[in-house]
Amino acid sequence: MADFIDFCGDLVKQAIRKGADEAEVFLTSGRESEVSTRLNEIDTIKEAATRGLGIRVIKNKRLGFVYSTDFLEDHLSQLIDSAIELSAEASEDEFNGLAEPLPNETTDLGLYDPRIRKLSAEAKIDLCRRLEKTMFAYDSRIVNSEGAHFLDGESNVTIVNSRGISDSYNSSYCYLYCVPVAKQNGLLQSGYWLSFSRFLDRLNSPESVAEIAAERTIRMLGAKVPRTCNAPVIFDQLTGASLIGAVLLAIDGDAIHKRASFLVDKLNQVVASPLVNIRDDGRLRGGPGSAPFDGEGSPTADKEIITDGKLGTYLYDTYTAKKAGARSTANAQRDYSSTPDIGGLNFYLQKGPHSPEEIIGSVKHGLYVTNLMGFGLDAVTGDYSRGAAGLWIENGKLAGPVEGITIASNILDMLKKIEMVGNDLGFMGPVASPTFKISQMTIAGA
């Protein structure tokens, strides 16, 4: 992708020539495709080649930013003028500055599979039909569908800045999911399951994905509202990942600096049970969140975030690191239309020794939560309250579906009450978790 590097490099030079002290161009370009079937008929075929670029300039310690999807030379030249003019509107900030080039290992992270783009629309439609066929065959109560979907794409990310960073990488992805709708006694339930991979041959089979989706839907039929109580709550892979995502938000170096996080002033302190080990690994081979460098061009790494319950680091980009007197952890994340925010790479709770069955078996009365709804996290206090649905556990066995409930606690309390961690870690997205058990939460129902 030398073309893009040269193209971005020329824009950086132009910005400097026009008076910027520092300049950076971040460009993404690629294609995306989506195919879906519903009730065995083709529903949607979407295909696009897409691109965009963002230009950050710093002049007199002031920051201006512009982006565009229009790459005409004259228009980009006007845009650079705008960026420099806009920088004059911003305040002087001594911490403004772009990333410095650092040596970066050029190991293959397994992010690009050239076979994905060769997959024909017919082959994708066939995968979708197999998803729906399996899910309808699973149980006669599955009577409808929000469709079977196959999405894929590939992109090139290029970054060039005036301090000497000039880098580029390609990645690809594909995923499939289906949404069965089941009916019993006139009432509907829907569910879903998915598989994600950067390589076509590592995607789970449509049959295995559809069976899980069907099972997750069927088992919710006849859901009741349980009585309000305090009880243990087991999070599965999907709902667990959402809770681990809340930890990710709380260690954002920008939120920490603004004291807008429940993990302020907690560095090197115990914030979770000793069973909790969380990593952020930008170099996981084939990982959904893997990348050789972050949104500013800094080389990514594998980091211990929480080790045996102790918080080891916050996450920074170049700007927030300077403010905190720390080094960037290469967690700048962005697309072309924004300046960097802080985000995770492959951010996950490490697996523990227990099978999900053992964890369920350890609960006398409690909730196995498989679906979370709505918002309900106060990022500053850690107060947590979410809509939930799942399966009730009686004497170590799944006893029946429940819905119409909320689960509530404070995240710091929840992290300390994690008393079993499962061995079933799997990456369905960049934030991942195995099954785990929290010894007590408040469940509001009838």
Added chain:
Amino acid sequence: MANNVIGPGDQAPDKPEYIDQALDSHRIERLLSIALSRGGDFAEIYFEYSITSAIALEENKLRQAQTGIGQGVGIRVISGDKTGYAFAESLDFENLKSVANVASHIAHSGRSAGIPAVSAAGVVQALGEPLQTVPSHVAAKAKADLLWRANQAAYDKDSHIKQVNASFVDSSKFFRVANSLGVMLDNIEFICRLNVGVVAEKGNVRQSGYHGGGGRVDFSYFNTLTPEAVALEAVRQAIVKFGAIKARAGPQTVVLANGWAGVLLHEAVGHGLEADFNRKKTSLYSDRIGQKVASALCTVIDDGTIPYQRGSINIDDEGTKSTRNVLIENGVLRGYLCDHLNALHLKTKSTGSGRRESYRHYPLPRMTNTFLMAGPYSPDEIFASVKKGFYAKSFGGGQVDISNGQFVFEVTEGYLIEDGKITAPVKGANLIGSGPDVLEKVVMVGNDLKLDSGIGTCGKNGQAVPVGVGTPTCKISQITVGGTAIEGQSLAEGEV
């Protein structure tokens, strides 16, 4: 404010001049005929040119000023219930022809609807009086002034305020939509929003507050909704939480405040009435038109024609004029929100509800401004009728499951109601229920209908669009409140 307006020549035009050559009626006819070359019932070209600007203040500094251009063309072909869609950013005509060709592959019949001649673009009339001072045309300095004023007001109000984050975001969106029915329209819409977030700290306890407002308004709107007022509301929300008690978990009588609490209707019924779910019969409201789905006190409207409101649209993203749609009338389901595709299938007309986030997406049936009509009671009468209950004053976001109707939304400011009086503030509450069940339990509706201040964004299938919501004060006889406090109950007694 006139001195803040950038003169012609400085400001990029809302409509790019080159579009009249790049996508004139001849080229559009050519693209439509390529799109329908393999058959199909309908083809559409959507060109968009959006300019979005933002300026943000944090830690007593204007952190950055930015602007961006989103330009692209999306081409759609409908064949029966099937959709083919392709888009690209480049306006190069050879490139657009190949985009049309990609979209055409959805159809196989070989029989296509004929294409009438497309006339020159009609220009859509904006709702209400034209804006005198379009926020997108105002210099960054004037917007920065609003932020500085909000910042000052927040710090001056309370010494516990430790952080103030304020931002002003605005955009202009020009689109040209043309289709195989011979329609070709140009539309320009403006939108803006002022946001203020604060963090307060007492000892080692921290609390946050947020408020914002805007819409498709004139810049002078911020003389009425002043940055000081927005900031003080954010401060008030943060400070009140210091004294808050834990929310009591379980079913309770709930009074909803007027305004933004209308998000309950958006979640509880609005999404379930979008026509795509009802064409597919995956909504619990499928096939229920004419049936009773709510208490007789409930009349729910979706109205995209209210001038200057955030959710309003001159025309939808398919070129259909926006309308006022009665969804539920005195408790009886009257209609669904339809876009073109679903209207064809359901043999009805589009309700002007086909909306999309950008040229990168095909339209879906979506809400605009959704609200509950006012009833007979004063808010005082409503509170006085509650012996023990929960007052939900301000909200975060919500979500709904279309199939079973379960919805949830977050209460960011709540209070106990005791003997008809609003008493202690409550933190960490959520409301959960099923749409039809909760709407059946609406037992009192106030006379104080209010729309929200212009902060709502709705997400569906990965597409975000601006929406409005509204409600009068109303009383729900019972809804489950989520929280951490349990009254008179010991551990682990729960059973199904």
